[in-house]
Amino acid sequence: MTKKDKILLMATRMFAGKGFADTSTAELAGITGVAESTIFYHFKNKEELFLEVLRKVREEIVQHFEEHEQSQGFESGLDKVEGLLGYYLYLAGAMEDAFLLLHRHYPYMLAQDNEVCRENLEAVYNCMADIFQRAIEEGQRDGSIADIPARKTALILFTMVDGLVRFKTYNLYDAGTLFKEMVASARKILVHAH
Amino acid sequence: MTKKDKILLMATRMFAGKGFADTSTAELAGITGVAESTIFYHFKNKEELFLEVLRKVREEIVQHFEEHEQSQGFESGLDKVEGLLGYYLYLAGAMEDAFLLLHRHYPYMLAQDNEVCRENLEAVYNCMADIFQRAIEEGQRDGSIADIPARKTALILFTMVDGLVRFKTYNLYDAGTLFKEMVASARKILVHAH
DNA sequence: CAAACGACTGAGCGATTACTCAGTCAGGCT
DNA sequence: AGCCTGACTGAGTAATCGCTCAGTCGTTTG
Known part of the structure; x- marks a missing residue:
């Protein structure tokens, strides 16, 4: 190295x-x-070092999520969404530094007047939101997920699992216990009312 | 002054x-x-100044939430929970600095070896989680909310609305539009399956 | 063999940091 | 009038900050 x-x-x-x-x-x-x-x-300076770090973080996260999306073994779109929630939590543990960096304020401050920074942040969030959205739309096609706004629901699910990662970071609540309940809540949001 | x-x-x-x-x-x-x-x-130093700021932030947030809890006009527990979601978003806008401070990493780092800081953070989060929980339990008594784990569901709802506040902070998505969908999602989590 | 090169470093720079301290000043008490 | 006290300040201080630069290496090239 x-x-x-x-x-x-x-x-x-x-x-x-x-x-x-x-x-x-x-x-x-x-x-x-x-x-x-x-x-x-x-x-050339500390800020450029940070941007390089952010670029690598983006690359790694996007790569992992896209690989996961290609993996098979999901019975339905609903199943895929639930798998994504678990994968997000897993990845946030496996790549703790990367996710913690994205939970800090500095990158978002920097993004206000640095285009490269903004592009990297948008890329990683769009990637994750898109994958959630596509899984929801797949579920709507196969009938496992109700006719709800796909993008907005994707973002809401994202806030849930991302909030869970924050709980884990600060040890505010046992994330494992809460995860089961979160998946149950997600299912209620997604499935058809009957 | x-x-x-x-x-x-x-x-x-x-x-x-x-x-x-x-x-x-x-x-x-x-x-x-x-x-x-x-x-x-x-x-006496910068850290003590910060602790004093944090103490005031805690006082104000707790006071506002407790006042809101006492206010009347809710038809049911479910109605009260939905009101709380809206109030959280409103307060995060009205007391922007206070909520932004709690979204930073420093207080949680400081809390690791400063008891006063830890107490203030616990107080404000317990207050909010308790109020959500009590509203859920009230809804379970009046029949508007299903028999779900009250505390865990309170925390999940908290992650949702707190995540929405972050979206608003960084202007990632129109929070107003997403709010309606979030309330609809919260309702699905809370009501009885039928 | 000599020159050129890229990787790397120690010493040092001006600027900024949190913080101290001796002293000023107005208002209340005796 | 004299004194005390609490609020406040200007002028510092040592330490740390990001960053520069001249120069040392070992390897490659002419």
Whole structure:
């Protein structure tokens, strides 16, 4: 692993763990095991380093979700949506730093006047919302999901599972216990009234 | 309004708007219109200033929610829950700084080794979760809400409306449009299957 | 062999940070 | 009048910040 990759790896961890402002280049260099000036040899400043971190985070998350969408074994669209909820929670645990980074405020502040940042954030959120939406529409075609607004419902389901990840982050409530109830709630939102 | 109160007011705005680390005491003093040393005359350091801000935020939010809970005019528990969802969204707009502060990471980091901070966060979240829970239980008594786990459902509804507030903060989606769909989803979660 | 190159570093820079302290000043008490 | 007290401030301080730059290496190229 090159020193540049090591810096990116540890920067992801630090930006996620303590935020952009509280991440000092001196400490990052110390943890990574390089000279502080090596950081500025590979990245022209701290903000560009952050953008590179964000780009990798986007790549990885989008790739994982698209791979999961291609995987088979779902009986229906409803089944697929429930699988997505579980996969989101799993991925947020497996890629803790990536999701924690996206839960921070800095990227959204930066996105206000940095196009690259905005593009990366939009890409990752559109990807996730689209996949939820497509699963819902698939369920509407196979009859497992009622005729509800697909995009809006996708976003509502997203807020639910993303909120659960936040509970997990702050240890506010046992996420595993709440997950079962969340899936049950999602099912009620999706299925036909009868 | 005393200088101390002015400092607290502007500190709330700055901590909410740019976070703890990016809030400099020099800039806060400038905006407030006092000397920087005046801040340290009233508060022994930046962290204590933040804790004082957090205490006021907690007081105000808890007070508003408890007042709303006492207000009459709800036909049923289900009606009350739906009213609470709307009130949460309204309050998050009316007290933008307070809610934005609670959406930042710093208070939860600080809470890990600061008891006062932890108590304030627990108080405000318990208050909101309890009020949702009591409304659900009231609905279960009057028959408008099905026999579902009250606490867990309260938390799920909370994640939904809190996620909506985040959408509003970052302008990711028109919150007003999504709100109607969220209330419809909440109703499906709460009512009896038939 | 010499020159050029990319990767990397130690030393140091000006700016900013949170915070201190001696001292000013107005108002109330004796 | 003299004194005390609480509110407030200007002028600092050491430490840390992001960042620069001249220069050292080892490898590749002419």
